[in-house]
């Protein structure tokens with residue numbers, strides 16, 4: 351049997367159970383599934399764990415030629431457990447003859463629901479209202495409704511498009527910035543394509559769903575935050591460094607916008623010295639948008655499906671992130 355080594359996951363009752371289920375599911379596809387969770391991550395430990403495997407399932411840590419060159423005797427494919435692949439050096443992987451994939455859309459519902467929850471929570475000032483209760487102050491901070499409001503979405507992929515569906519159910523006007531989205535697709539989805547600055551100017555809530563790339567570094571910056579309405583909120587569940595955290599801190603501290611929600615940070619774990627932690631108009635969570643029981647299983651199942659198909663020589667279509675590798679694979 352071909353070997354699939356999974357490096358994702360911190361041992362816990364839930365994850366242990368999912369791994370047992372993953373092993374059974376993989377066996378049905380004639381794959382031997384081996385779970386080697388790494389705490390903490392190191393390049394040496396990753397190489398040690400993956401050596402001799404046919405394929406691997408990896409998490410969000412950086413992978414480049416230092417690792418690839420030591421495992422490419424056997425490893426033909428690495429699947430990112432999740433969808434963001436900014437930490438994987440694709441040209442290095444191609445050079446080493448290793449295919450890279452991701453579990454496209456497997457966590458889209460989970461992340462869209464998180465963005466939705468953060469927008470609603472920021473609009474109704476959950477943190478500030480909760481602090482009032484904790485401190486024995488019965489101050490009723492006034493929020494505003496999302497019904498009929500304008501929602502701005504940066505990046506209309508698997509997650510952004512699902513978030514739009516949720517807010518269309520609230521009769522919202524949906525503005526989208528995504529240069530790769532064909533006009534007909536926007537029209538079909540009932541959303542309007544606009545320039546990025548119009549997203550910030552016109553929206554009551556802005557949600558970020560673009561991948562992290564050098565070009566997208568600080569796509570949410572001081573200038574764009576300055577365009578936002580005083581009553582608007584901004585949420586980022588995509589990647590740290592898409593938002594300039596210092597500029598966001600200033601905008602929140604000076605109450606130039608109503609609130610924010612961040613699930614991802616430039617540095618994770620977020621240092622306890624971060625000034626964001628002291629604010630009562632921002633919801634902060636520890637990169638948990640995809641952490642639902644449903645999404646965790648969807649990602650395991652999709653990773654195993656992809657590995658089984660690829661190792662059988664089948665076409666894995668758009669799940670393959672470096673198709674150039676096909677000419678190079680050993």
Ligand SMILES: NC(=O)c1ccc[n+]([C@@H]2O[C@H](COP(=O)([O-])OP(=O)(O)OC[C@H]3O[C@@H](n4cnc5c(N)ncnc54)[C@H](O)[C@@H]3O)[C@@H](O)[C@H]2O)c1
Nearest residue numbers: 433434505506507508509528530559560561587588639640
């Ligand atoms: N917090 C979490 O746990 C978590 C979980 C899943 C995904 N994510 C992040 O969310 C991001 C989006 O996930 P997805 O599944 O929707 O990905 P996706 O690939 O389906 O969609 C990304 C969309 O962004 C668009 N895009 C790319 N560059 C752009 C730019 N410069 N400006 C505007 N649009 C641009 C693409 O055309 C695409 O439509 C991922 O890249 C990942 O980093 C975070």
